[in-house]
Amino acid sequence: MSDHAQEFDDRGDLAPGEQQHGDLRSRILFYLAGLGLAVLLTATSFFIAGTNLVWQPSIPVALIVLAIAQMGVHLVFFLHITTGPDNTNNVLALAFGLLIVLLVVGGSLWIMANLNHNMMPMDQLMQMQH
Amino acid sequence: MSVTTVTQATAYADPHHLRAAEHDGPAPKRIVTGFGFWIFLLSDIVMFSCFFASFAVLSGATAGGPGGAELFDIGNVALETGLLLLSSFTCGMASIAADRHNRLWFQVAMAVTGLFGAGFLLLEVREFAELVGRGDGPSRSAFLSAFFTLVGCHGLHVAAGILWLLTMMAQVVAKGFRADIERRILCFALFWHALDIIWVAVFSVVYLLGSAT
Numbered sequence: 001m002s003d004h005a006q007e008f009d010d011r012g013d014l015a016p017g018e019q020q021h022g023d024l025r026s027r028i029l030f031y032l033a034g035l036g037l038a039v040l041l042t043a044t045s046f047f048i049a050g051t052n053l054v055w056q057p058s059i060p061v062a063l064i065v066l067a068i069a070q071m072g073v074h075l076v077f078f079l080h081i082t083t084g085p086d087n088t089n090n091v092l093a094l095a096f097g098l099l100i101v102l103l104v105v106g107g108s109l110w111i112m113a114n115l116n117h118n119m120m121p122m123d124q125l126m127q128m129q130h
Numbered sequence: 131m132s133v134t135t136v137t138q139a140t141a142y143a144d145p146h147h148l149r150a151a152e153h154d155g156p157a158p159k160r161i162v163t164g165f166g167f168w169i170f171l172l173s174d175i176v177m178f179s180c181f182f183a184s185f186a187v188l189s190g191a192t193a194g195g196p197g198g199a200e201l202f203d204i205g206n207v208a209l210e211t212g213l214l215l216l217s218s219f220t221c222g223m224a225s226i227a228a229d230r231h232n233r234l235w236f237q238v239a240m241a242v243t244g245l246f247g248a249g250f251l252l253l254e255v256r257e258f259a260e261l262v263g264r265g266d267g268p269s270r271s272a273f274l275s276a277f278f279t280l281v282g283c284h285g286l287h288v289a290a291g292i293l294w295l296l297t298m299m300a301q302v303v304a305k306g307f308r309a310d311i312e313r314r315i316l317c318f319a320l321f322w323h324a325l326d327i328i329w330v331a332v333f334s335v336v337y338l339l340g341s342a343t
Contacts, residue, residue, distance in 0.1 A: 013157070015164030017320040020224065031222040039340055042330075046208055049338035055174035059342055071327050078218055078323040086161075089169055097172035101179040108183035 013086035034077020041070040060093050160313055167317040173325045174287075181280040182335060189340060192271035197338030198273075201266060202255070207337045210253045211329065212289075217246030218326040219335055225319045231307045237299060243322070244295045247288055254285045277336065284332055287325055294318050 014020065019027055045066045048054055054062070076079045081090060121126075156162070189198070224239035258278070260265065268278035298318050301311050 013161055015161045016168040017164060017316060017323070018160075019229075019245055021180065021229070024226065024230070027226050028223070028343050031219055031226075034222075035215070035219045038218075042211055042215065042333075045334060045338055046204065046211075049342055050204065056225075060339055063334050063338050063342075070330045074218070074323060074330065076325045078222055078326070079320065089165060093165075093169055093172055097175055100176045104176070104179045105183045108187055112187040 014084075016087075016090045019080050020082075027125070030077060036072045036075055037077070038070055041066050041073065045070075136255055143330050151271055152272055160309070161235055162216060163313045164320070167320055171320060175324070175328065178283070178331075180281075181276070181283060182331065183281045184271075185276040185336065188272040188276040188304055193271035193273075195271040195274065196266055198277075198337070200263065202337050202341045204337065205255060205339060206253055210250050213246045213250040213334050214326050214329050217219065217243045217250070220246065221322045228302075228307060228315045233302065233306075236302060237258070240295055244292055244299075247292045247295070251285060251288055251292070254281070254288075258282070258285075277340075281332060281336060284325070284328055284342075287328075291318075291325055294321065302307070 019030070045063055048059055048062050048066070075094075081087060081094065083091070215225055220239050220243040224243060225237055227233075227235035227239055261274075266274060268275045295318065298311075299312070299314055
């Protein structure tokens, strides 16, 4: 085991997605904790979507918040994104990716909603063509 | 200040030589490869965000056809979600086994991961076949085109992931835990976990939000 630990020490920084080297028990428990949290969040999402107990207009917002929380759980517990110095590059790349995702999704929704709002209803458009 | 005090001061500030690599030239190949693959995964996620955007824009364009509430079987989606989540967990177990050079547990964990992934894919193909069989295929409406593109693209990624998984199992049998094989296992684990993250967005936005409205 000490030979094994020495080998890891020589390897220095962690690669993206690589777990902090510890003993077997704590490493498996870390994944189990992630699995537990993910199951909890997934179950809540499916419960909220199918129930009448929750104020209906709040459901879309709740589902999106739960999804973002679960992605966070996956990033931390399965992909091992940390705040450590060897993870700075990964976090910065992730932040840039998120920026693009938000621009694409948010921008598309905004532009298309605006377009639909300003467009003449389809039946009137058809009448004008005749 | 003598040479010995400088050495001692450095040793004190960094007793485990964690920062030694900063002055020792380029990063190890393991980190370079992993980071490159991380960038690829992020660009893949950006590509998915375009499909998500088009689905969100077109989700109301049913052209008089059925909407999400009539089409989706939420029980089936819950089962798919469970399978993919468990496969992500067993993939983590395979990573640990690979790290500890334990061939038996690596093969067991990878096989279980592959079986969960195949089960997910089977459920998805069955759902697609059912939709197409009822005449609600991708050509029915803009909503269904966007649905099949987005969910089908994720399904293709899972299928490619299963092929990669089988390749890694075979390579470990043939070549053992060599440094290059370990890098590939690291990239595979990143890929598989990223697929699960995209699925979280799919089941939340497409299935749960889609059947709510």
